[in-house]
Amino acid sequence: MENQGKTCPSAKFTKGALLIGIRNEADEIDLLKDPIKITEDVYQKFTQAKTKPEKTLRLANKCIESGCNQWTGKKCGVIDNLLNTVEEKYVKDQLPECGIRSTCRWYSQTGAEACKVCTLVTTFKEDPKEDKFFSGRDTW
Numbered sequence: 001m002e003n004q005g006k007t008c009p010s011a012k013f014t015k016g017a018l019l020i021g022i023r024n025e026a027d028e029i030d031l032l033k034d035p036i037k038i039t040e041d042v043y044q045k046f047t048q049a050k051t052k053p054e055k056t057l058r059l060a061n062k063c064i065e066s067g068c069n070q071w072t073g074k075k076c077g078v079i080d081n082l083l084n085t086v087e088e089k090y091v092k093d094q095l096p097e098c099g100i101r102s103t104c105r106w107y108s109q110t111g112a113e114a115c116k117v118c119t120l121v122t123t124f125k126e127d128p129k130e131d132k133f134f135s136g137r138d139t140w
């Protein structure tokens with residue numbers, strides 16, 4: 001599959017990444033209608049904190065395909081794993097508002113089904129076993 005400018009919706013916290021969501025008290029992600037670019041100032045503040053930003057923030061950035069350990073050779077494995085494992089009761093009926101849908105890697109692979117489980121994904125957890133769903137990245 002060609003990259004064609006696809007966007008990873010569960011990216012690392014880096015300068016220039018887009019903030020697309022924030023974890024709420026229910027341990028799900030509230031997606032932002034309008035993504036916010038991570039500026040130098042914001043980056044510095046978060047990197048001084050003791051906690052990894054990816055525990056509470058969802059970020060988007062360019063999909064790097066084979067440069068990522070979640071790339072299966074032809075596509076991103078994260079969304080397929082999630083769709084295969086998430087229990088039906090957690091799947092949303094509605095698509096959340098989202099500012100990156102037009103280029104989202106997961107949406108391009110599985111369409112609306114991806115969006116119905118997207119808000120369950122936390123990019124990083126200290127212990128992936130804590131995560132009843134699938135953390136976007138468990139090998140940092």
Ligand code: SF4
Nearest residue numbers: 009098101104115118
């Ligand atoms: S999977 Fe859907 S809701 Fe999630 S980031 Fe992609 S387009 Fe947005």
